[in-house]
Amino acid sequence: MPTNAGNPTPIRERRPQVRPATEGWTQALDADGRPKLQFASPKKGKPPVHWADLTVEERQAKVVELGLPKFRAKQLSNHYFANYSSDPATMTDLPAEGREELVAGLMPPLLTEVRRLETDKGDTIKFLWKLHDGALVESVLMRYTGRITLCISSQAGCGMNCPFCATGQAGLTRNMSTAEIVDQIVRANAALAAGELGGRKKGDNTPDRVSNIVFMGMGEPLANYKRVMDAVRSMVAPQPDGLGMSARGITVSTVGLVPAIKKLADENVPVTFALSLHAPDDQLRDELIPINSRWKVDEALDAAREYFEKTGRRVSIEYALIKDMNDHAWRADLLAEKLLARGKGWVHVNPIPLNPTPGSIWTASEPEVQDEFVRRLNAAGIPTTLRDTRGKEIDGACGQLAAADA
Numbered sequence: 401m402p403t404n405a406g407n408p409t410p411i412r413e414r415r416p417q418v419r420p421a422t423e424g425w426t427q428a429l430d431a432d433g434r435p436k437l438q439f440a441s442p443k444k445g446k447p448p449v450h451w452a453d454l455t456v457e458e459r460q461a462k463v464v465e466l467g468l469p470k471f472r473a474k475q476l477s478n479h480y481f482a483n484y485s486s487d488p489a490t491m492t493d494l495p496a497e498g499r500e501e502l503v504a505g506l507m508p509p510l511l512t513e514v515r516r517l518e519t520d521k522g523d524t525i526k527f528l529w530k531l532h533d534g535a536l537v538e539s540v541l542m543r544y545t546g547r548i549t550l551c552i553s554s555q556a557g558c559g560m561n562c563p564f565c566a567t568g569q570a571g572l573t574r575n576m577s578t579a580e581i582v583d584q585i586v587r588a589n590a591a592l593a594a595g596e597l598g599g600r601k602k603g604d605n606t607p608d609r610v611s612n613i614v615f616m617g618m619g620e621p622l623a624n625y626k627r628v629m630d631a632v633r634s635m636v637a638p639q640p641d642g643l644g645m646s647a648r649g650i651t652v653s654t655v656g657l658v659p660a661i662k663k664l665a666d667e668n669v670p671v672t673f674a675l676s677l678h679a680p681d682d683q684l685r686d687e688l689i690p691i692n693s694r695w696k697v698d699e700a701l702d703a704a705r706e707y708f709e710k711t712g713r714r715v716s717i718e719y720a721l722i723k724d725m726n727d728h729a730w731r732a733d734l735l736a737e738k739l740l741a742r743g744k745g746w747v748h749v750n751p752i753p754l755n756p757t758p759g760s761i762w763t764a765s766e767p768e769v770q771d772e773f774v775r776r777l778n779a780a781g782i783p784t785t786l787r788d789t790r791g792k793e794i795d796g797a798c799g800q801l802a803a804a805d806a
């Protein structure tokens with residue numbers, strides 16, 4: 401195992417090792433004695449079908465079925481995807497008679513805003529949404545110079561059971577529908593159009609619409625694969641049939657569902673792919689990310705490399721730095737070694753200081769430990785950037801939320 405260069409004492413012996421199990425966390429097990437993971441979504445709670453659930457052809461068929469000419473589909477899409485409106489009062493190009501009923505049937509309300517939290521500077525808003533069945537999800541809107549990022553949820557709850565994550569500990573309520581995923585963006589764009597996100601810096605002339613998406617809110621996106629991919633297709637479809645976003649600005653992250661990573665690589669939608677690794681050794685990762693009991697670190701990294709080979713898109717490795725748990729210098733060396741073993745120039749690493757939970761073992765690393773972790777990776781030739789933690793001020797629900805400035 402790598403040791404600190406020039407120091408005869410191995411790093412492993414000089415720093416404490418905190419692990420979830422040694423600190424009293426017990427992993428929930430399934431009937432076969434394996435770490436409990438929930439892949440299938442309960443069928444209950446399905447939302448009503450919404451315009452954003454349909455393909456362009458299905459939208460046309462729908463309006464024809466309702467006795468309207470085909471071109472009404474484009475008009476409706478224009479209201480929803482380009483003007484971010486589901487309000488019949490704004491749709492004056494549609495016949496007034498029956499308009500309310502028409503829109504109520506095609507665009508039933510999916511997200512009810514329960515609460516919103518804003519940072520002091522006003523450059524970040526966290527939305528808490530209630531879904532039609534009462535399930536709660538979140539999205540976080542963040543302004544940066546030159547871009548506006550929205551961190552979105554893909555499931556209500558999560559079945560991946562990561563011990564550091566409140567969402568994971570509460571389990572999976574259900575998959576979100578395609579339209580529920582898309583509507584988070586439409587609602588954020590509506591808030592932006594209304595001038596509700598502050599923090600614009602002088603000289604920043606970026607239009608006020610969401611430019612970047614990160615699937616790092618609630619849920620494991622690749623466990624809700626079909627709906628997430630249908631939502632991505634709506635995001636990249638040109639307006640008015642979709643949101644007209646660039647695939648490169650969309651980051652799909654996973655804790656490591658290897659077969660789904662392979663499928664994603666074959667989709668021909670060049671999204672940015674992020675692997676939430678958080679540990680380079682199976683011993684710790686088995687506890688930290690229970691999906692590691694199905695697919696090990698090397699398998700996840702091989703799949704990430706394959707993604708790069710097939711798409712030419714550089715992969716991100718997300719790594720939440722947790723004090724004395726995964727922030728050891730030897731782990732930075734081991735991570736660099738494993739990444740370099742798969743080639744150069746295909747990956748960059750984003751360490752993120754964990755949102756600290758006071759008094760718990762889930763504490764952010766010391767700044768000098770973070771810096772050393774980053775330094776070692778960069779010195780080994782792996783581009784590595786410490787991310788800022790917008791989530792910190794507003795207490796993100798998912799352990800990955802802090803990575804949302806990707």
Ligand code: SF4
Pocket residue numbers: 558559560561562565566567568569617618619620655798799800
């Ligand atoms: S960290 Fe992400 S994948 Fe893990 S339980 Fe939380 S929401 Fe799920």
